[in-house]
Amino acid sequence: MAQSVPEKLPSNATAGERLLFQVLRHFLPDDYIVYYEPDIQGMRPDFVVIGPDLGLVVLEVKDYTKNALHRLNPDQWFIQTADGLTVQKSPLKQARDYAFRIAKLLERDKSLIQLEGKYKYRLKFPYGYGVVMTRLTQLDLDRHALTDVLNPKLCLTRDDIDPQSESFSPANLLDKIKNMFVAPFRHVPLSQRDIRTIRYHLFPEVRISAEYKPVRPLPGSQYALVELDDVKVMDIQQENLAKQIGDKHRLIRGVAGSGKTLILASRAKILAESHPDWRILVLCYNIALARYIDQMIQHKLRENIGESSEMSTVNPPPTHGRITVRHFHRWLKEELGIHEDQIPDVLTRLEKGEGHFPQYDAVLIDEGQDFSSEWLKLLVKLLNPETMSLLIVEDGAQTVYSRRRNFAQDIGLSFRGRSRVLKTNYRNTAPIIQMAWDFYQTHGLDDHDQEDDMEVIPPESSQRPGNPPVIHKASSMSEELAWVAEQIERLHYEKRVPYEEIAVLYRYNNRSYPIVRLLQQYLKQRGIPYYWISESQDTKMNFNKDEAAVKICTIHSSKGLDFKAAFVVGVDSMPFHHQEVKPAQEASLLYIGMTRARDYLFVSYSGESTFTPYFDRLLQREAVRA
Template identity: 55%
Template sequence: MAYTIPESIRSTATAGERLLFRTLKTYLPEDFIVYYEPEIHGKRPDFVIIGPDLGLIVLEVKDYTKNTILQINHDEWLLHTSTGSQTAVKSPLKQAREYVFHIADFLKKDKNLINLEGKYKYQLKFPFGFGAVFTRLTQKDFIENDLYSVIEPSFCLTRDEIDPEKEGFSEEILIEKILNMFSVPYRLREPLTKGEIDTIRFHLFPEVRISAEFKQPVPYQDQLLLSLHDIRTMDLHQENLAKQIGDKNRLIRGVAGSGKTLILSSRAKILAKEQPDWKILILCYNISLSRNIEQMIFHMMNEPDNLFDFDFSKEDAVKKQHNIIVRNFHSWLKNDLKITEGNIPGVLEKIKNGEAILPKYDAILIDEGQDFEASWFELVSSLLNPDTKSLLLVEDRAQTIYKRKRSYLQDTGLSFQGRSKVLNINYRNTAQIVKFAWDFYKTNSSLKYKVVNKEFEGEIIAPQSTRRRGVEPAIIKKDNFFQEAQLVAKQISRLHKEKNVPLSEVLILYRIKKSYHTSYIDILQKALKEQGIEYFWLTENNDSKRNFDKDDDRVKISTIDSSKGLDFQAVFIVNIDNMPFALEEDVEREVSLLYIGMTRAKEYLCLSYSGESEFTKYFEGLLIERQSGKTDEKSG
């Protein structure tokens, strides 16, 4: 079964398009990707198929009957219309051919996708083809009406070749015909790699981009070649969600590191592009997360869709205006609605009575929805355009650190039954970090018995890790916090110098900034200064949160609470002996907090402590296990 994007076809599609969609999805190999009506740099072909053994094929679908067609040639078809008049249209095959050459000419500009030597120098390293599908004409109709004289059989599919209910249908013939829809017969010697397919997706669909290092395009023997490295795109499941979640209300429930914020931001970009007149609002709880999303949206909206035609020499290019507003909830209340949280009940009453004049939004997207109060949801949903009902919520219950009662139907007036998706694969962290963090959560959380894998509102989702492996998280015990801070500073210096980890990719997390006898932040700052490490105290105050710039060349220092939604290459969580915090009665919140902190790390995670607590006892046990394991290895 092939992977289709979108997951299901729109209800307004023609009967023939729906039939072909089902057939391709059911009978093509599982490593084939089928796009229905994708928007590709100003063009919108009916179907685009990408397969590792195939290459790329464009299909144009027509629901013509034999009574519709009056006269045909290679360029133009004369048709009868339903009103009895006649109209001339471009040949379906010519249309499909133009689409695929438009795509191929674009992809040829990336030197990672072309042959750089040999007979096919500067040609794509994979075949590309095209075809037309006639959903209401059979092979018999083609023969009787002499249509094969204009359209070669190898470039078209008829009803009896795509309809499994027809006697002459054959899965083998369907696949064989699609595999041979090329002007020049050409089979791949080696299948396209995942990286090459991701590169194709990266260029054709800017909304799936996560990151890539690219060198400025340079003319070379009449070829404009772009060199891309370290390409990262959404996986197909994430892409599907970003592209399909726009119709009405949707709920995405995902584990830490599953790309929830990325999908939300990508969805906002798609909506802004498709609906330029819409007013789009993104809300979250944390100031620092809202700042991070704001920067992500800025990057997404200003990154050129076409890297080849972008003038990289103009660093101060005019920034694109967009209709996306990003706010943390309380900032939104204060600056946009001009109210406080205490005013919400009264404002809701005024809205019900039609007495309040407040802004309306065509689409609202909420990140970290588990942190929102019921009344907040009620307020948000009351300001949503009732015609669009475009509300997207994303959440992870395992990251719940605020006690919130939850009934989305009651809070928003919208049912999410059958309108929710689960993301349970963690892409952010290495397999070692995922296991380390989840083992801690399962062992220490009272909610561990609610951990299931099925989709149901209210459960904690167990994460599955990607195959990306790394080093084991470090656990370090010192005699006092001075030693702890000095060790952290030295480790950061070593990672920066020996592992080339940018300082902007290092995060230090703390639970409390000082006790009655120790100022943890002062000691930490002093240790960093001694190593010549520049830092930014993200959670010093509200201004520092608003001025947070993820990419400046400084180590970030933050509370765990404010790190939600962020990720860094290396994360140091200090002073674990202050967890669970003595003044915090809700130990469950402390478990979630530390889990959140650990899952901020993409590659390197280090936990340190110099005292004793319930949590440090757990880590002491791990240290003993590790030491025992090493002893066993030596003795073995």
């Protein structure tokens, strides 16, 4: 079964489109992607099919009966409707125009074109187009001489797409689609990297990252070419969620590294572009995460082929003015002029219809497990009742605050049938997520409140290979942090890890436990630049993930962020001894810290706590193996 975007058609799709959609999904190969009415730089072809051994094909669908076809020529079709005679562009010409424009768009990427031979500077894979006449058979085309304006090679009829037809054959369907090329040529099958690159260019909303490499102008090429490296895009499930989450209230539960924040940012962009007049609010609990999401949305709103993939905060596009991104308490202060303890009073006034409060057409909440039921109730009250567009993304395993809640009882919304689950961790290597989840199961899962409305979802690893996490037990805090600085220097110079892709995470810092001061001292000695995110409110709000400096922050402030390498230091300071802090919450916090690392994870400690025996056992196991 082929993958499709969307997973199901909207209610306004025609009967013919529904039939073709189901046939393409069920009878094309598993590695094909079927797009229905994709938005490609303002173009809206009915279907676009991409396959490794196919290339790219555009299909225009028409549900015309033979009686509706009044007069046809290669450019225009005169169609008889209930309202009279209408003139429409030939669907074959429409499909051809779409295919040519898509090809021109993709020919700007050096990795997708041929650099020599007869088709120099043309796409290295075939692209084609065709028409699907869902209510006409091949016999109808022959009887009415329609083949004069519809090349049989470029046309699918009812016989070709109806499984109930005696002449239907999946193999014949695939063969006909593979032959919809005006100038076919042999090509090497598209690699997964090629398909990621095609999706990167056609659908900016699925972009995660890519490195733009400088390209010298090629003589004879009509374009200023681009070349991308390390292309990362959403998978099809993530793309579907971002594009077709659905209306009204929705809930996404996802494991660490499943792309929840990316989906939320993409959804905000799609809503802003689809509804320019909407007032959209994006909230989270973490100050640094709010800053990061703001940068991510700005970046997505200005994405165009050839632009740098780096995030920028200069001159945000006009659309961004309709999106407010805040951490919850800053939003309370700036938009409502209140503090958290005044929320009950505001709720009472809203119930009575008193006062003037802002209204939002859409509210998107990241790290929803950090939000109390009272906070959510307030946000629901401020939602436009006509849109009720509420999106909450969360992970029960990352619960580090006492937030008991039940959606139906507390805010009057049920998410039954309106929720999706993301189980696959794409961020971390298999060894990192294996150790992090094993630790969480050992120390955090048993104490989870099963009566809460917050489900803990076991992660499924993407099985991305990588180095095992490094555990270091030091004799003192000073020795531990000197080792950390040394490892950072080695990562940067030997593994070519940029400073901005390295983070040092800690539980707490004070005079009696000066972990940051000592770390800064050793980083300075080695000439390593750093930025202390958690130093103050200002440093959190001015945080720029792309600044070329090692990031130092509390584990709390790292929520929602990720880095190529992460050092979780001072593990012996956990669990934090306070009557309001549960050991299970501390286990969640350490799990969060470990899952910030995409490729390299370092865990260090110099004392003892109820958590350190777990890492002692891992060290002993490695010593036995050695």
